[in-house]
Every structure is written in C-alpha cells, then in structure tokens.
Amino acid sequence: MIHSLSYLGFGSPNFEEWADFGTRVLGLELAARGEDDAVRLRMDDLNYRLAVHPAERDEIRYIGWACANEAEFKAYLQHLTSVGVEFESGSSGELEERQVADLVWWVDPYGHRQEISWGKRSSPTTFNSPRGISGFVTGAQGLGHFVLFVPNLLEADEYYTRVLGLKLSDRIIFNNFNIRFYHVNGRHHSMALGEMPGMTGMNHFMLEVQNFGDVGRAIDLINDDGGKNPIILTLGRHTNDLMTSFYCDTPSSVKIEYGHGGYVIRDDAEWMVQTYSANSIWGHRPTEALHSRPPGILIPIDQSGN
Numbered sequence: 001m002i003h004s005l006s007y008l009g010f011g012s013p014n015f016e017e018w019a020d021f022g023t024r025v026l027g028l029e030l031a032a033r034g035e036d037d038a039v040r041l042r043m044d045d046l047n048y049r050l051a052v053h054p055a056e057r058d059e060i061r062y063i064g065w066a067c068a069n070e071a072e073f074k075a076y077l078q079h080l081t082s083v084g085v086e087f088e089s090g091s092s093g094e095l096e097e098r099q100v101a102d103l104v105w106w107v108d109p110y111g112h113r114q115e116i117s118w119g120k121r122s123s124p125t126t127f128n129s130p131r132g133i134s135g136f137v138t139g140a141q142g143l144g145h146f147v148l149f150v151p152n153l154l155e156a157d158e159y160y161t162r163v164l165g166l167k168l169s170d171r172i173i174f175n176n177f178n179i180r181f182y183h184v185n186g187r188h189h190s191m192a193l194g195e196m197p198g199m200t201g202m203n204h205f206m207l208e209v210q211n212f213g214d215v216g217r218a219i220d221l222i223n224d225d226g227g228k229n230p231i232i233l234t235l236g237r238h239t240n241d242l243m244t245s246f247y248c249d250t251p252s253s254v255k256i257e258y259g260h261g262g263y264v265i266r267d268d269a270e271w272m273v274q275t276y277s278a279n280s281i282w283g284h285r286p287t288e289a290l291h292s293r294p295p296g297i298l299i300p301i302d303q304s305g306n
C-alpha cells in the first residue's frame with residue numbers, strides 16, 4: 001500500500017517567486033531547476049519534494065504518493081486494477097523529471113493527477129537549509145499534508161479511501177466547515193477533504209519543522225516582508241493533530257500551514273475516530289488578509305473535466 005506523501009507539483013504564473021519565498025521564508029533548499037524551468041525545492045535529503053512549474057494560471061499539477069519498495073509498488077498496481085482504476089505508466093522522461101525508479105498515474109474524478117512511485121532519488125546528508133533551520137519532519141511521515149476541496153464529502157471519502165487506502169483519522173464539523181482527515185502512516189493526516197459545493201482544488205499544504213523556534217522565526221520573516229504572502233491565520237494549536245502552526249499565503253493561491261509538534265498515531269489498532277466541534281484549541285485567528293484573497297487554488301467542478 002501507500003507508504004507516504006512523497007511530493008507535490010503546482011503550476012503558477014508566479015513560479016519564479018517560489019525561489020525566494022521557499023528558501024528565505026520557508027527555509028527550503030533550492031534544487032536543480034526542472035527542464036521547463038520549474039522551481040524545485042528540497043526539504044530533506046530527497047532530491048526535491050516540491051515543484052512549481054511555469055503555467056498560465058495557478059493549478060495543482062500532480063499529487064505524488066510513494067510506496068516503500070518495488071514489491072509494494074507492484075502490489076499497489078494490482079490493487080488499482082482490482083478497484084477499477086485505469087492507470088498509465090510514467091514515461092522515461094517523467095521518471096527522470098520526478099527522480100523516481102518507477103511511477104504510474106491517473107486522473108481522479110475531480111481532475112487531479114495522482115501519481116504512485118517508488119525509489120525516489122536522494123543525496124544523503126546534503127540537505128542544507130538556507131536559513132539554517134534544524135530540519136523538517138519527513139521520513140516515515142512523508143512530506144506533510146494537504147487539504148482538497150471536494151463538491152461532495154461522502155462521495156470523495158468513498159473514492160479516496162477505496163482507491164488510495166487512506167484511513168479516517170477524525171472529523172471536524174463546525175459552522176460551515178465539514179472536514180475529514182486521513183492517514184497512511186503515523187502522521188495524523190497526510191490528506192484532508194473539505195466540502196465546497198460545486199468546487200474542487202487545494203486549500204493548503206502543511207510543512208512541519210523539527211524545532212518550534214523555526215515556526216516563530218518564519219512568523220517574523222513574513223511580518224518583516226511588508227504584506228507579501230501575509231499570515232492569514234495566526235499562531236494556534238489544532239484540536240485534532242495538536243499541531244502548533246500558522247497559515248500564510250503564497251505566490252500561487254495555495255496556502256501553507258507551517259507548524260511543529262504534530263500528533264503521531266502509534267497504533268492503528270487502538271485508534272478511535274473522534275469528531276471535533278472546533279478547529280483549534282487556541283489561536284488560528286483570521287487576519288484581514290484571509291478575507292481579501294482566494295481560499296486556495298479553486299476550480300469550478302465543470303472546468304476540472306467533470
């Protein structure tokens with residue numbers, strides 16, 4: 001089955017701005033550019049985990065999941081066939097671009113390109129954050145997490161749990177929010193789904209740092225930037241994964257949650273799904289910037305191929 005969230009790819013007219021924002025503010029390391037001049041960013045010894053490609057509009061290019069090894073990958077392909085997913089093999093150019101041993105891909109019912117791979121290339125002990133942060137929490141927990149908008153929560157739940165094998169971690173239901181959180185490894189959630197009628201897209205993705213001080217320094221750097229990629233939700237602690245984090249805008253509509261101290265699910269056999277009636281224990285207060293910007297990469301469902 002799937003081991004972890006491995007990489008994410010976006011397209012954006014503002015892709016160049018990620019070279020500065022990703023390094024100076026987020027503490028990621030620049031990797032070699034893609035063939036199309038994509039800005040690629042490292043967060044550990046893997047050659048890269050984030051790519052922002054040149055594009056005419058902000059878009060989700062691909063969502064990359066990893067299997068632990070070749071045998072798991074082959075078993076997963078059998079699983080895909082058994083659940084009726086018709087997938088394509090990655091071309092040699094795509095394997096080189098993604099820096100993986102092998103991959104397959106398909107487009108999910110919401111128009112998102114899902115990729116499964118194994119054997120991503122890494123360069124041990126070479127990660128070097130340009131702003132000297134202590135490091136990101138990755139490894140067995142993968143890249144972090146992301147939140148998709150879906151038009152119908154229960155339909156999307158049925159699809160992603162069956163096809164990707166995601167397990168429900170818990171739910172948050174309050175005001176207009178109805179969100180389900182899913183895990184594939186110890187990370188409390190690698191993906192979450194939030195219902196937004198008529199829409200799909202991505203609200204945010206989350207990066208977790210090993211040291212709480214690195215969250216604080218990121219807040220200072222953003223506030224010193226004079227309104228560029230501003231904070232949209234102040235520092236706070238979530239009810240479900242206990243992450244202490246803030247949210248900021250990016251050059252490309254998708255938001256970032258930047259946090260520390262997320263909960264790790266140690267034993268699936270003992271895990272019991274909860275429903276929370278609040279998003280946060282404290283903090284995560286909206287700023288003015290939250291309301292003046294789109295809530296992520298939003299795609300009306302009729303433009304997503306459906």
Ligand SMILES: [Fe+2]
Binds near residue numbers: 147204205206257
């Ligand atoms: Fe999050």
